[in-house]
Amino acid sequence: MKRTTDGFICYENNRFESGLETLSVTNETKSIDDKDYDVIIIGAGFAGLIAARELSQRDRSVLIIEAKDRIGGRTFTAQVNNDQYEIGGTWVHWSQPHLWAEITRYGLSLCESDGAVAEQITLLLDHGTKLKTVSSAELYPKLFTLMNEFSNVDGVQGRTVFPLPHTPLANLQAINKFDHLSMQDRLDQIANLFDNDDEMRQILDAYLSMNTQGDLAKSGFLDHLCFWTLGDRDTNQTWDKTSRYKIREGTSVLARAILDDCQNVNLLFSTSVKSIHRTNDQQVIVRTETGRAFRARTTIVTVPLNALHCLEFQPELNSEKQRAIDEGQCRGGLKFWAKLKTSIGNWCGFAPYPNPITVAYTDDKDGTIIVGFGPDDTVDIRNSQALEHELQKFLPNCQIECVFGHDWRSDPSIKGTWSWYKPGQISSNLRALQMSEPPLFFASGDASSSWRGCIDGALESGLTAVRHVQNYLLKNSSTNL
Numbered sequence: 001m002k003r004t005t006d007g008f009i010c011y012e013n014n015r016f017e018s019g020l021e022t023l024s025v026t027n028e029t030k031s032i033d034d035k036d037y038d039v040i041i042i043g044a045g046f047a048g049l050i051a052a053r054e055l056s057q058r059d060r061s062v063l064i065i066e067a068k069d070r071i072g073g074r075t076f077t078a079q080v081n082n083d084q085y086e087i088g089g090t091w092v093h094w095s096q097p098h099l100w101a102e103i104t105r106y107g108l109s110l111c112e113s114d115g116a117v118a119e120q121i122t123l124l125l126d127h128g129t130k131l132k133t134v135s136s137a138e139l140y141p142k143l144f145t146l147m148n149e150f151s152n153v154d155g156v157q158g159r160t161v162f163p164l165p166h167t168p169l170a171n172l173q174a175i176n177k178f179d180h181l182s183m184q185d186r187l188d189q190i191a192n193l194f195d196n197d198d199e200m201r202q203i204l205d206a207y208l209s210m211n212t213q214g215d216l217a218k219s220g221f222l223d224h225l226c227f228w229t230l231g232d233r234d235t236n237q238t239w240d241k242t243s244r245y246k247i248r249e250g251t252s253v254l255a256r257a258i259l260d261d262c263q264n265v266n267l268l269f270s271t272s273v274k275s276i277h278r279t280n281d282q283q284v285i286v287r288t289e290t291g292r293a294f295r296a297r298t299t300i301v302t303v304p305l306n307a308l309h310c311l312e313f314q315p316e317l318n319s320e321k322q323r324a325i326d327e328g329q330c331r332g333g334l335k336f337w338a339k340l341k342t343s344i345g346n347w348c349g350f351a352p353y354p355n356p357i358t359v360a361y362t363d364d365k366d367g368t369i370i371v372g373f374g375p376d377d378t379v380d381i382r383n384s385q386a387l388e389h390e391l392q393k394f395l396p397n398c399q400i401e402c403v404f405g406h407d408w409r410s411d412p413s414i415k416g417t418w419s420w421y422k423p424g425q426i427s428s429n430l431r432a433l434q435m436s437e438p439p440l441f442f443a444s445g446d447a448s449s450s451w452r453g454c455i456d457g458a459l460e461s462g463l464t465a466v467r468h469v470q471n472y473l474l475k476n477s478s479t480n481l
Contacts, residue, residue: 001021001022001023001079002021002022002025003019003020003021003022003025004019004020004021004022004024004025004068004069004070004076005018005019005068005069006019006020006068006069006070006076006087006406006411007019007020007076007078007087007404007405007406008020008382008404008405008406009080009402009403009404010382010383010384010402010403010404011384011401011402012384012385012388012399012400012401012402014383014384014385016382020076020078020079020080020087020404020406021078021079021080022070022076022077022078022079022252023077023250023252023253023256024070024071024072024076024077024252024255024256025069025070026070026071026256026259026267026269032063032266032268032294033266034294035061036283036295036296036297037061037062037063037266037294037295037296037297038055038060038061038062038296038297038298038473039051039055039060039061039062039063039296039297039298039299039300039469040062040063040064040065040284040286040294040296040298040299040300041062041063041064041065041299041300041302042064042065042273042276042286042299042300042301042302042303043064043065043066043067043073043301043302043303044064044066044068044070044071044072044073044259044267044269045071045072045073045074045075045302045445045458046072046073046075046255046258046445046455046458046459046462047073047302047443047444047445047458047459047461047462047465048064048066048073048300048302048443048462049071049255049258049259049262049462050102050258050458050459050462050463050466051300051302051443051462051463051465051466051469052064052259052262052265053258053259053261053262054462054463054466055466055469055470056262056263056264056265057261057262057263058470059263060470060473061264062262062265062266063265063266063267063268063294063296064265064266064267064268065268065271065273065286065288065294066267066268066269066270066271067270067271067272067273067412067413068269068270068413069269069270070269071252071255071256071259072088072251072252072255073088073302073304073414073458074088074089074304074408074414074417074418074445075087075088075089075090075251075252075255075455076088076251076252076255077250077251077252077253078404080337080339080402080404081339083364083369084250085337085369085371085404086246086250086251087335087337087404087405087406088251088335088406088408089251089418089454089455090113090246090251090371091113091241091242091243091244091245091246092110092245092246092247092454092455092456093240093241093242093244093245094110095230095241096241096451096454096455096456097456098456098459098460098463099451099454099455099456099459102254102257102258102459103247103254105257106253106254106257108247108248108249108253108254108257109247109248109249110245110246110247110248111245111246111247111248112244112245112246113243113244113245113246113361113363113371114346114362114363114364114365114367115346115347115348115361115362115363115370115371116239116243116244116348116361117136117244117346118136118346118347118348118361118362119135119136119137119346120133120134120135120136120345120346120347120348121133121134121135121136121139121348121349121350122347122348122349122350122394122395123139123202123203123206123349123350123351124349124350124351124355124393124394125199125202125203125351125352126202128351128355128393131393131394131396132199136348139203140236142200143200143203143204143207143235144235144236146190146193146194146200146204147204147207147235148233148234148235149190149193150186150187150190150204150208151224151225151228151233151235153178153181153186153221153225154174154178157229157233158225158228158229158233159233160174161174161175161177161178161222161225161229162225162226162229165226165229165230165450166230166449166450167449167450168226168426168430168449168450169426169430169431169449172427175222175426175427176427178221178222178225179220179222179423179424179425179426179427179428180423180424181220181221181222181423182216182217182218182219182220182221182423183208183212183216183217183219183220183221183224184215184216184217184219185217185221185423186221186224187201187204187205187208187216202352203350203352205352205353206350206351206352206353206355206358206359207350208224209351209352209353209358209359209375210350210358210359210373211224211227211420212224212330212332212375212420213330213332213333213334213358213373213374213375213417213418213420214330214331214332214333214353214375214376214420215353215354215375215376216353218330218422218423219330219420219422219423220330220420220421220422220423220424220425220426221423222421222426223419223420223421223426223452226426226450226452227242230450230451242454251455254455271288271289271290271292272288272289272413273286273287273288273289273303273311274287274288274289274311274312275287275311275312275313275314276299276301276311276312276313276314276440277314278313278314278315278437278439278440282297282438282439282476283295283296283297283439284296284297284298284299284439284440286299296439297439297473297476298438298439298440298441298469298472298473299439299440299441300441300442300443300462300465300469301440301441301442301443302442302443302444302458302462303413303444304413304414304415304416304444304446305324305325305328305329305416305419305433305444305446305447306328306329306331306414306415306416306446307412307413307414307415308325309325309326309328310412313440317437318432318435318437320432320435321432321433321435321437323429323432324425324428324429324432324433325433327422327425327429328415328416329416329419329420329421329422329425329446330416330420330421330422331376331409331415331416331417332408332409332416332417332418332420333358333373333374333375333376333378333409333417334373334374334375334376334377334379334381334405334407334408334409334417335371335372335373335405335406335408335417336371336372336373336374336381336387336403336404336405337363337369337370337371337372337403337404337405338369338370338372338384338387338388338391338400338402338403339368339369339400339401339402339403340368340369340370340398340399340400340401341368341399341400341401342368342398342399343366343367343368344362344367344368344370344395344398345362345367346362346367347361347362347367347370347395348360348361348362349361349394349395351393351394353375354375354376354378355374355378355393356374356375356378356379356390357372357373357374357379357390357391357393357394358373358374358375359372359373360372360373360391360394370391372391374390377409381403381405381407382403382407384400384402384403387400387403388400418453418454419445419446419452419453419457420453430447433446433447434447434449434461434464436465436468436472438468438472439472441465441468441469441472442465443458443461443462443464443465444458444461445457445458445461447461448460448461449461
């Protein structure tokens with residue numbers, strides 16, 4: 001177990017420690033050959049790792065260049081006080097096909113986040129001035145009925161928009177009809193359902209704000225509809241699939257298992273790529289910030305969408321792809337873990353945007369560990385006193401022993417949390433972002449066809465890139481470097 005430069009721990013006296021211990025830091029970096037490779041993969045997240053495994057097992061020579069000192073991208077399991085926590089992507093489900101295949105392959109198992117099914121729920125309403133406790137049995141039937149109505153934009157549970165949930169662009173006509181809607185637009189459309197019950201409107205707002213981690217007016221409605229249709233067009237199922245189950249052994253164990261199955265893949269860590277140059281003779285030259293140059297027949301770029309604009313592409317990319325890169329996507333908000341001094345039991349709390357914490361819940365049997373989310377940069381999660389102040393709005397007597405996490409929004413190689421598109425971007429940007437420009441290929445959970453922003457989406461996108469790269473290399477097998 002080594003310490004990555006990512007993440008932090010802040011204690012009650014604001015004593016601060018940078019970096020977290022994780023299995024994601026590996027000993028794989030070695031003297032990199034200056035040979036020409038079949039494939040250079042930029043990024044060692046799940047898209048890059050699965051691509052490296054599949055291509056190396058097809059006897060392709062592979063080099064991975066990773067800006068961080070670890071594998072896993074926007075996921076890593078940290079060790080804090082002898083317990084493990086998911087600092088980035090966390091929740092999984094057996095209905096996510098590519099991920100479940102890998103969990104089965106490596107004999108991993110699932111466990112539950114206890115607070116995700118808490119019996120008592122705290123609601124912080126009226127701009128933080130009203131605190132109310134309700135039972136889940138009382139709240140969820142009403143909330144989920146409203147949520148299903150919110151999602152039923154076409155009167156047939158989104159079936160005209162996404163008739164095939166894993167093929168989101170199957171009906172472009174219907175997508176074009178609704179893609180302009182923001183989450184706030186859709187909330188306004190169903191205002192009559194609240195029957196002057198502003199409290200339920202606020203509760204639904206809180207639930208939606210949890211998903212987008214930002215301003216509902218800037219978050220695309222169709223990204224929500226994508227998740228809801230993958231959740232069997234049922235809010236209760238969607239919650240289970242996105243917020244309840246996690247890998248017991250940790251996401252880092254899965255990432256290491258995939259890496260360990262790679263065949264003689266070279267890895268270069270703590271190295272940022274500066275430029276990618278496609279030459280006239282169909283080669284790719286990848287140059288790092290330190291000036292090193294590597295050559296390959298193909299390159300797979302797995303950099304997160306919001307960080308893609310940091311790369312120089314020569315010649316320029318397709319204009320539609322470049323426009324989509326320049327636009328980026330929603331940056332999301334914050335995620336934190338907090339260890340409390342005393343137990344609060346099995347607990348969950350919600351508050352509408354722009355409260356600094358939109359959802360938080362306990363994630364251990366004792367009720368002393370809270371995982372929470374919030375929008376934008378409204379609270380400094382590196383400051384335990386500031387975070388304690390915000391949690392006390394939900395739990396007036398709570399005291400924090402320590403808080404830990406990672407600032408994904410400010411991470412220069414990430415620049416955001418999970419994927420969420422702005423209004424209009426699924427119809428205008430998704431296909432462009434998925435397009436290959438041989439010998440240059442792209443893979444990312446930000447541009448997957450299903451479970452976008454999840455580990456499953458990254459795996460799907462990586463496997464798709466493998467198929468395209470392999471077909472390209474076979475077709476051009478006579479090309480010599």
